[in-house]
């Protein structure tokens with residue numbers, strides 16, 4: 001198996017516009033997973049028309065690609081929402097309390113979620 005030795009490029013990591021917004025989004029989700037102590041098997045970013053994110057009981061978290069155009073806070077809101085579903089299936093009292101603990105402005109962000117493409121689903 002041949003390995004190509006690419007020259008290392010100088011790090012080009014300006015905080016904004018690193019050029020890989022999808023990777024940034026996934027990294028952000030992974031960082032939240034650590035913080036929330038959940039262990040998603042897969043974090044996918046793909047086009048989703050009707051919601052911002054979803055999460056299966058098998059541990060697959062899907063985030064809408066359009067999130068890369070949204071604010072960091074909004075990304076946090078969707079990510080935390082979906083990751084918390086790995087621990088709580090519904091939007092009960094505990095779920096909301098945790099949302100408030102991690103993303104204090106989530107209620108306002110949820111209102112923003114109504115602008116297309118629609119709100120967080122499950």
Ligand SMILES: [Zn+2]
Pocket residue numbers: 081085091120121122
């Ligand atoms: Zn939900």
